[in-house]
Amino acid sequence: MAELTRRGATTAVVCSDAFLALARNQAGVFGVPEMPLIVIPHPLGGIPMPEVKARAERALPQLVDLLRESLR
Amino acid sequence: MNELASLLRDPEATFEAEDDYENLNELFFERGWSDGLPVIPPSIRRVEKMLAYCDRPWDEPVGLLPPRWGEATPWRLAANAVMAGCQPRYLPLVMLAIEAMCREVFNLYGIQTTTHLCAPLIIVNGPVARELTINCAHNAFGPGWRSNATIGRAIRLALVNIGGAVAGSGDMATFGSPAKYSYCVAENEQASPWEPLHVERGFPADASTVTVVGAEAPHNVNDHESTKAEGVLRMVAGTAATTGTNDIAYAGEPVIAFSPEHAATVAAGGYSKAEAKRYLWERAWLPLGRFSEENIERRMRVKFSERLGNAGPDAPVPVVQRPEDFIFIVLGGAGKHTAFIPTFGATRSVTLALRRRDGECVHSVEQLRGA
Numbered sequence: 001m002a003e004l005t006r007r008g009a010t011t012a013v014v015c016s017d018a019f020l021a022l023a024r025n026q027a028g029v030f031g032v033p034e035m036p037l038i039v040i041p042h043p044l045g046g047i048p049m050p051e052v053k054a055r056a057e058r059a060l061p062q063l064v065d066l067l068r069e070s071l072r
Numbered sequence: 073m074n075e076l077a078s079l080l081r082d083p084e085a086t087f088e089a090e091d092d093y094e095n096l097n098e099l100f101f102e103r104g105w106s107d108g109l110p111v112i113p114p115s116i117r118r119v120e121k122m123l124a125y126c127d128r129p130w131d132e133p134v135g136l137l138p139p140r141w142g143e144a145t146p147w148r149l150a151a152n153a154v155m156a157g158c159q160p161r162y163l164p165l166v167m168l169a170i171e172a173m174c175r176e177v178f179n180l181y182g183i184q185t186t187t188h189l190c191a192p193l194i195i196v197n198g199p200v201a202r203e204l205t206i207n208c209a210h211n212a213f214g215p216g217w218r219s220n221a222t223i224g225r226a227i228r229l230a231l232v233n234i235g236g237a238v239a240g241s242g243d244m245a246t247f248g249s250p251a252k253y254s255y256c257v258a259e260n261e262q263a264s265p266w267e268p269l270h271v272e273r274g275f276p277a278d279a280s281t282v283t284v285v286g287a288e289a290p291h292n293v294n295d296h297e298s299t300k301a302e303g304v305l306r307m308v309a310g311t312a313a314t315t316g317t318n319d320i321a322y323a324g325e326p327v328i329a330f331s332p333e334h335a336a337t338v339a340a341g342g343y344s345k346a347e348a349k350r351y352l353w354e355r356a357w358l359p360l361g362r363f364s365e366e367n368i369e370r371r372m373r374v375k376f377s378e379r380l381g382n383a384g385p386d387a388p389v390p391v392v393q394r395p396e397d398f399i400f401i402v403l404g405g406a407g408k409h410t411a412f413i414p415t416f417g418a419t420r421s422v423t424l425a426l427r428r429r430d431g432e433c434v435h436s437v438e439q440l441r442g443a
Contacts, residue, residue: 021241022139022185029140029236046366 002030018042111155135174140236156226198280201258210405224254263332264402265339286419290411301341309355318417353395361385
C-alpha cells in the first residue's frame with residue numbers, strides 16, 4: 001500500500017480503531033505518513049454479518065470522500 | 073575499521089549524560105528504551121568491550137527488525153546486550169538468534185505485531201551451549217541463570233529498541249507473555265536418548281546452533297503414572313489437542329520438551345524420535361465437533377476445505393499437519409513432566425549454525441574473539 005501511495009495511486013488501508021497507532025506508525029516507517037486510513041470500529045473478527053455490514057457502511061463514505069479528494 | 077566512535081556519526085546515535093546510574097535509568101524509562109526493568113547504561117566503552125567476540129564489521133546489519141525495520145547492526149545489538157547484562161562472549165548467540173529471526177519463513181513481522189501472545193523461543197545446541205553454561209536442566213525456563221536470562225533479555229531489548237515492538241503501537245499483543253522478558257534455553261543433550269535437535273536438522277554434532285521458534289509459554293504435561301512409551305505419548309497428545317491453539321488452525325511447529333525421565337521412558341519403548349513423532353501425530357487430534365459452530369463454518373471448513381469442507385463432527389482435525397512438524401527436544405532436570413509449547417502458527421522455526429565469516433562452524437566462541 002505504501003508503495004502504491006508513493007507511486008501516486010489513490011490508496012487507503014482499512015484499519016480498526018484499536019490498531020490506529022500501529023497503522024500510523026507503519027505509514028511513517030514506510031515513508032508515507034500521509035497515507036489515508038479508513039477507520040472502522042474494532043473488532044472486525046468474530047462478529048455477525050449485520051455488524052460487518054455496519055462497518056462497511058462506516059467505511060464507504062470515507063472511501064467516497066477519499067476518491068473525491070483525489071479527483072480535485 | 074572497527075572503532076565505535078567513528079561509526080556513531082549520526083548525532084542521534086549517542087547522547088552525553090552524567091554517569092549516574094539512577095538518573096540514566098529514569099531517562100531510559102522515560103524514553104521507552106527498556107523492558108521495564110533497570111538496565112546497565114550502554115556507554116561507548118561498555119559497548120566496545122561487548123564487541124570483543126564480533127568477527128564482522130560492527131556496522132554491517134545482520135538483519136532488519138520489524139515493525140520499525142531498524143538495522144540490527146552488531147554495535148546496536150551490543151548496546152542492547154550491555155543493557156541486558158550479557159557477558160561479551162554471549163554476543164555471538166544474540167547476533168545469531170536475531171539473524172535467524174530475520175529469515176522470511178520465521179515471519180518476525182507477524183510475531184512482533186500480532187495480538188497473539190507469542191515470543192521468540194531460543195534453543196541452543198552444541199558445544200557453545202556448554203561453554204557458556206546455558207541452563208538445560210532444572211528450572212531451564214525459569215530465573216537464576218545469567219546466560220539464559222541475559223541472552224533472552226538482550227534479544228527482547230533489541231526487538232523493542234531496534235524493532236519498535238512497543239506495546240500498543242508496534243507490539244499489539246492482547247496479553248503478551250512473561251516469555252517476552254527472556255526465553256532462552258539449551259537442549260539437555262547429555263540426558264537425551266535421541267540425537268539432539270541440530271543433528272536431526274542436518275548439522276554436525278560439534279556444530280553450535282541456535283533454533284528460533286515463535287512460541288507461547290510452556291504448558292505442563294504432568295505424567296507420574298505412565299511406565300510405557302505409549303502412555304507418555306498419549307498424555308502429551310491429550311494435552312496438545314486443544315481447540316484454541318494457533319497451530320491447529322495454521323501450519324505450526326509446536327515444541328514438545330520432554331524431561332529426561334519422560335524421554336527415557338519413550339526411548340525405552342524402542343521409539344526413535346521420528347517414530348515417537350508419528351505415534352504422537354496419530355493421536356494428537358480433535359473431532360471437528362469439538363470446535364464451535366462458527367469456527368467450523370468460518371475457519372476450519374475454509375482453511376482445510378479439501379479435508380473438512382463437508383466433513384461430519386467426528387472428522388479428525390490433527391494438531392499439526394505432518395508428524396515432522398512436532399519439534400522434539402529433551403530439557404530440564406529430574407521429574408516426570410513434559411512441556412507442550414504451542415506456537416504462533418503462521419511461522420516456521422529456523423536453525424542456524426554459529427560460523428566464522430569464512431563459513432567455518434565454530435566450536436568455541438573463542439574462535440570469534442578479536443577476529
